[in-house]
Amino acid sequence: MNNVNVRAFRIKRSYIALRPFIPSCQWVYGFHVTLNMEVLRPVLVNINGRIYRKNAVKEESYDDEEDDYSYYGTASDQCAVDEPCDLHAIEQTEKGFRCAIDIPSVLHKYIIGKKGETRKRLESETKTSINIPKQGVEGPIVITGAQKASVASAVTRLELLIESFRRKQPFTHFLSFALNHPSIQESFLRFKDEVLEQCSQDPGVDASIFQNPAKLHLTVGTLALLSEAEVQQASELLNQCEEFIRDLTEGKPLPLVVSGIEYMNDDPSMVDVLYAKVQVKDGSDTLQVIADRLVEHFASSGLMVKEWDHVKLHGTVMNTLFRKDPSAEDKGSHGKQNTKDREAFDARNILQTFGAYHFGEFELNCVKISQRYSSDCTGFYSSAGEVMFS
Missing domain, CATH: 3.30.1370.10 (K Homology domain, type 1)
Structure with missing residues (x-):
């Protein structure tokens, strides 16, 4: 083995020995070494x-x-x-x-x-x-x-x-805050009528991509519950959250304001999801804290995957998934979007004209485990469990 090969061999041995201890990119014996991050930071x-x-x-x-x-x-x-x-x-x-x-x-x-x-x-x-x-x-x-x-x-x-x-199974249930209060539904229908009246000429904008008003909601996190035993387990997990929820809400309904619209991606001319912004009336972060702690609790059990540090709270009002499947739920930031044959819409005029649209105020009083592709007597998703705020 010549000197060059011997030196290369030594460098290789040093690199292997140091893999667990050096950062992703480092100099070892004068050589620049890049490590496989899957080794240092495995899933x-x-x-x-x-x-x-x-x-x-x-x-x-x-x-x-x-x-x-x-x-x-x-x-x-x-x-x-x-x-x-x-x-x-x-x-x-x-x-x-x-x-x-x-x-x-x-x-x-x-x-x-x-x-x-x-x-x-x-x-x-x-x-x-x-x-x-x-x-x-x-x-x-x-x-x-x-x-x-x-x-x-x-x-x-x-x-x-x-x-x-x-993890490859489609989700069957999701934790949700219902936004289908009668006054919010009424405002949403006015919003829909006005958008179609003023912006229907914009590419991709038509009635098929609007949310069903009876199913307006905030998605907290998605669940793949594959048996009745797992549904029961999820219900019990939610019940365990009742104490901290009532501590945060002081045992009272949470007054919310639904006002303003925003879009998901970075190009307003090619939008797939348009959502209404929701916040607590007093400006506190109570709703965000409840959502984050719910995800933490369910993720610790293994029934839910925590993908982000904080839940992205949004109430979908328009979604291009509805164009071919009116019953499709918005996954929001949870899971991968089905982009195959998905036709985006131009939301620039909608955002300019209705960016500050006020949908109204109401009192939120529970969190639910909602079943995907289902409806109860009110038109909202069937519930597999819920916890009241008061």
């Missing part, structure tokens, strides 16, 4: 209050067919083998050890994999047996093995596997 996964580092995985997809899913973990996934399984009771039996974990049936196919490959791989690598209910049947997945550590390893790996696929 963290919250599972039932426990935080795991998410290792790189290769996921292969296939045509939609029964049990047609596979999961391929890297060798570093073995680090999960020794993780404790303290949230699940592992029972000792005459034949070894047993643990039952509740996983919604819609996610069972990801554990089975294409032709059962994923389950077989997990069973082989952890030296356990994984018993899964029949298709569409709710019930616990039972893991058995000769060693307690093997069962604990299998449970942890199943949880990590399921969490990665859970």
Whole structure:
């Protein structure tokens, strides 16, 4: 090995040794080194209050067919083998050890994999047996093995596997503050009529992109609740928030002002979402604090993903998603927008003419778990749980 190669070899060894300890961009022995930020700042996964580092995985997809899913973990996934399984009771039996974990049936196919490959791989690598209910049947997945550590390893790996696929499921519910007070609905309909009268000639502006007045709301956070047990869990989590909510509101309804409009992106001529601004009448940040603490509480349970430091409170009044799907809910800052074949609209004249539009005032008295694509007797979303402010 010549001197150049020896020096390069030494530089490489030094770089590897220093990877955990130096920032993303550093000089090592006179060489400029850029690190992979996924190593220094890995994605963290919250599972039932426990935080795991998410290792790189290769996921292969296939045509939609029964049990047609596979999961391929890297060798570093073995680090999960020794993780404790303290949230699940592992029972000792005459034949070894047993643990039952509740996983919604819609996610069972990801554990089975294409032709059962994923389950077989997990069973082989952890030296356990994984018993899964029949298709569409709710019930616990039972893991058995000769060693307690093997069962604990299998449970942890199943949880990590399921969490990665859970995040790909469309949301089914969302925490919301209803804005559909009769006076606000009336003002919104006037706003709609005036916009269509004065701005319908602007590209993309038509009646189809306006919100249903009965469903005016603020989205606090979205939830993918995949079984009745998870819906019940979410309802119980919301009830746990009642004390701090009533402390913040002093046990009274919160007077709100709905006034002014704003848009989501940075180009007013190409807008997808136009929303009404909402604030507490006295100018306090009480509503923002309630929203942020709700997200913190639900995120700590693993039922919700916290994407931003603060919730972006907005009441959607126009959304181009409604153009083809009148029942589509605005995700706002939660999740990715469906931009395929989405026709934006020119909001410049609307913003200039109606930028300070006053929709009115009302008293907000509850937070709800609203069910997506549903309606109750008032026309608002069906509720899976709520907490009153007073």
